[in-house]
Amino acid sequence: MPRLSLVVPAYKVQGYLAECLDSVLGQDYTDFEIIAVDDCSPDGSGAILDEYAERDSRVHVIHLTENVGLGRARNAGLEKAAGDYVLFLDSDDTLTDGALTAIANRLEDTGDPEILVYDYARSYWDGRILPNQRADLLKGDGPDVFPLADRPQLLDLLQIVWNKAYSRDFIARHDLTFPPGYYEDAPWTFPSMISAERIALLDRVCVMYRQRREGGNILKTVSRKHFDVFDQYRRVFEFVDAHPELSQWRERLFRKMVNHYLTVLERPDRLPQDARAEFFHRAAEDYRARVPKDFQRPAGSRGHKYSLLERDAYTTMAGATTAARLRQAVKTRARTAIKRSKRSAMGIFYQSQLKLPLDENLALFSAYWSRSVSCNPAAIDAELARLAPHIRRVWAIRPDDVDRIPEGVEYVRVGSREYWAALARAKYLVNNVNFADRVVKREGQVHLQTHHGTPLKTMGLDQRKYPASTDMSFDKLLERSDRWDFSLSSNRFSTAVWERVYPCSFTSLESGYPRNDILVNATSHDVRRARAALGLADGTKAFLYMPTHREYQPGFVPSLDLARVAEDLGPDVTLLVRGHYFYGSSPHVAELRRSGRIVDVSGHTRVEELYLAADALITDYSSAMFDYAILDRPIITYAPDWDIYSAVRGTYFNLLQEPPGAVATSQADLIGLLVSDAYDGQEAAEHRAAFRRRFCEFDDGRAAERVVRRVFLGEATLLPFVPFAKRSHAPTPAQALELVEQA
Template sequence: MPRFSVIVPAYQVQAYLHECLESVLSQSYADLELIAVDDCSPDACGAVIDEFAARDPRVRAVHLPRNTGLGPARNAGMERATGDYLVFLDGDDTLTPDALLAIADRLKETGDPDVLVYDYARTYWSGEAVRNRAAAQLTERGPAPFRLTDRPGLLNLLMVAWNKAYRREFVEHAGFAFPPGYYEDTPWTYPVLMTAESIATLDRVCVHYRQRRAGGILHTTSERHFDVFDQYDRVFAYLDGHPELARWRPVLFRRMVDHLVTVYARRDRLPRGTRAAFLRRARSHYRRHRAPGAPASARARVHHTLVRFGLHRTYQALRLASALRRRADRLAGRLLGALRSAALLLHYRVQRLLPLRADRAVFTARADGGDPGDPGALESAFRAVAPHIRTAWAAHPGHRHAVPPGARPLVPGTAAYWTALARSAYLVSDTGFEPRPVKRKGQIVVRTQDGTPLAHTGLDLQERPAAARGTDFARLLEDVDRWDYVVSANRHSTLTWERVYPGRYTTLEYGQPRTDPLHTATAADVAGLREALGIPEGAVAILYAPAHRDYRRTQRGLLDLERVVRRLGPRFVVLARTRHPHGGPLADTSGRVLDVTGHPSVASLCLASDALVTDYSPLMFDYAGLDRPIVLCADDWEAYEAARGTYVDLRAFPPGAVAGSEDELIDIFATGHWRGSHSDRRRAAFRARFCPYDDGRAAERVVRRVVFGESGLPPVVPAHERRPVPSAAAAFGGPPPLATVPQQSGGPPTVTDRV
């Protein structure tokens, strides 16, 4: 008897079915049977199912003699199911990697409940994935399992069958089955949740719900959308047959009205000329099943009124009025915007006629509102070394958290912003100011780049269209002509910047300003940062920071971080700074993968960690100055080189151990190679080449040269005399015990402290 029976009905989904079935069979939890039901599909679905059945004995192919619809097709699958739990998956959707393993673990933790509810993410043709907005209802905090009365908020989730796992004996004992017709999930999901004696939740995305551009059933214009009335009749008939569930009638009545309004309002569902009939039938259902008592918002009360009285013409009039109002608002907004732009342009021109202010400086950093980086370090140095200069920081309102303390915030596009750009003597940025100002005579523009260059940049991107992404190279060179100084961390950076950004600027090869905090921090600072991040005392914290892949449409997860920490043991935690594909927090059931993607300070994360794991991120050059272990992990060297190109061959000159796969990475940490003598020698050579000036005073040297014109700058502390603060793991007195790593069948992984 398998643990899971995964039931996949298929009808006209031949383009997606292969990916769907493969997502099930490739699960790390293999104790399953896959029941694929061909609902007499006119396309190749049946052939695809037969191919999978011939390839894998866990697949059971079911071919129905006639098309019955999604509900009866699922019933056909349930009749043949033998697993402990039923899992439904539509033929155009997919399970996420390790979803069944997470579900199995949660079922075991919660004592095999009747129903386990898990999360999903909508995936679009563009590659974007958006997590369910009601995910907060799936929190695993509090008692588990529970009944619906303890967590009624679960009814706010999408009422579908495929975001839950059902104990088969519970389903069979209660006699649940799917009805025919559209909206077949409605009379299944509500009774199941109300009847279940035990429910648990899993706060993890387990299903990718494909949003098809065309062809989805609910986006097909048809009179079959009238089936929604029969489905709610079935729901309330179930309540009538189970008086103990009467308390749910007001809630279900409100959900019914909301659902009917949704179907009525969507332009792509009801055929032309049927809306009035639909609303008349909705009015009849309103009166038949009315159950006052459920709270409703003002908007919902308007909808209830429209349905209660069948006000079709009133609804159409309100809809037309609303459309006219929106159009008028857009026109008025455009007019006001044009007037405001003209006024700001005039204001800027007037300000440019006034004298420069030698005691003013404006700073800005990359537009994502994250770490202020080098401009932030220089702003701090301006206030410390040249306190007579007043600093301002340009950031959009949503990025106010990125404004360094002590700097005056400026909102781009405001009069104050244009005044500052027109009259400030110093303009400091790592990306440029937008909208682009006119450089005045006497203004000094200081440009910082994005760290030490590893991937191709500047004019070199002309031969790399995947990475260039439509870069306007003529405009790029116009910006270069405005630069007076470019800050460089090392000789490699200087030679690269001057070639790929050719101009008349002066290169300040003084070190990387943003690394200054790494060399001035104390052990107390490290302890405070680790406590703030929630890193357990005595743990080894691995900072995981992969680079962006230009050649990928989506930035999929490169490592299964939960698996990594599970195999390494409880002494390890991961600080994950990634571009997560779901646009939300990383799924983590272990509590040892901390999502720090939105953390405002990369320097703080570096100080709090004990080692860095990356691939092609320029963060490795900053981190090397800390003299802490660095491990490279990538399996796409050739693809990255072909798409982006690199200036440094990291496999020939790495900063530490190199892993070519997830298993090799685990082996490096489990065996201690990550901090072994071979890795130390590699890091020392890497540090000597790329961190010659990083001693904590790089920003000070830049300010003294730019503001005061000094030539006798503070000397660089020799590398052998620098004492960066040790990591917490080093302070604990040596490496942790070797982790117990269960080996895969077929032998141990390859020893990986090699190129």
């Protein structure tokens, strides 16, 4: 039997769940179990829990068949808990290092109390860590173990369950359970604290309480669901009524109730405007029904609000609230005027276009900071032409890149009047990065963020941990990301990352990457055409070398001696070398092109065609590996500077331990792999198979159609995925040649 049981309910937390579980499983204290409850979560939370359970026997998963809410999900976990003590941990929060050791030691030192209360801190998306404002209540002299009567001020702590360890015997003895509803902590916290005769304290931050930027907390949402608070305090007082020996707590609990009701009334992010009067009258009814005899109201403005409730004087309360709001409105109008003056810098023309109606049949596309017609936006463009030809498709292109635009593509030059008009009036804005800060998100516009790869390196807010890798403004980044309506994903891994590092209110669209449809659907003719365009003769083996950007290098400095590699591989091998798009065409590679066996493909706009043409991929940390894996062709990871790259840029997993194929950490190792054909051996194939299942799970050749039907045609249900085992992919160059010869 474990010493500690941690109950972790999960619902729509796939972006945070792994971090939560890692914070527990990484503790130096090991005598615990995790009872994880999938509350019928519609996202990938349940699958994440199952993956952790497969890897660690201390994780036990319960899958509920319907969504029952946080309280009843905790009950389900509580029924399975076997530890001496039960701890509750919300699945977007984390334990601090050493927390369980500190908790276990304190339990032992205090002789196994009924409840141990420990500290927490609030962690914000922008990196701020703020202490518990009432942390002082956990300090002080006195006995190690005491009843609440000795320190009644502990009831002034936030009424939460996850800052306490509860004796399982104590829970059973008092038949403690969580009720349904949204304020379910109150009927657990108050009865448990006033019933406990042996309470101990731990003056240590054990939990990081995540303050999510967007969503995640119904208690900070405008809704009638806040009326649930009345049912919860009814349960609290029914408990006191059933235990006359606890009547001494009635007045303090009454104050907690009234203050809670007033908080709901006073916060603008709680009640709908048309529900405020009804809520006030319900609160007044509870006040008069439960006010203790000879109750003394608090002094000052707080006491005045108590008296308004006692008299059910909603009109007076509403008048005072209106006056406060008028004062706030004056401040808001001043701020708005300042913002308007700043927006005037965008140009009078853009402002005038923003006042015109949206063009419901106009879509504006951009890719890689408007450098090309490529990537996911290009694939969506093509499918949109097929399924919704009535929608006009226009591309935003930088003036110095217009000569690279394919014939027949309609475009506007970035910065021109036509560009600003399209941004202002297009119903659909599609990009694989972000539009400029000055772009205004209009009501009714649909912003589709396609991204341009599965992330190995840290992205978004996670880059704050690696300041050497970026000088971006994260506030500005999130303001841009707030415009997204949809965020595309090709695997659950990416979905979880995007939702956590861009904490905005977009909808994740697990469709697969449209740009990768061709890798599934291409024919032998497509493969041969791609090779012919690069001048690759039949029988020539082509290795595509795609190193990624390194923040600690000022330019494209290949870590390979390309001439040496070409020489060692022989005349039947061609190296296709593509520098990261940040670098443009590399003069270093251009100098080596004269060898005849090195082709600089840095300027090729359709990387998917390079994938089709190549027999194998050599890369380091580029997201190309995730796309190329769809082809089920060999991938060689060449990572001579893994320690430096992972330290400077940060990564989401150890590529050397979970590679998509063979791994080389030196040029000699790489050449040895390529010459011996070990890069295509059984071990490499096993790595590739596991990698494909993890990262190519949604790429079945119909991603573009899914996106167009969902985003542009408004279909609510996504097309079903082709089962992974039944998916095809483009033929290899050798297979394509064989098919031609057979024909």
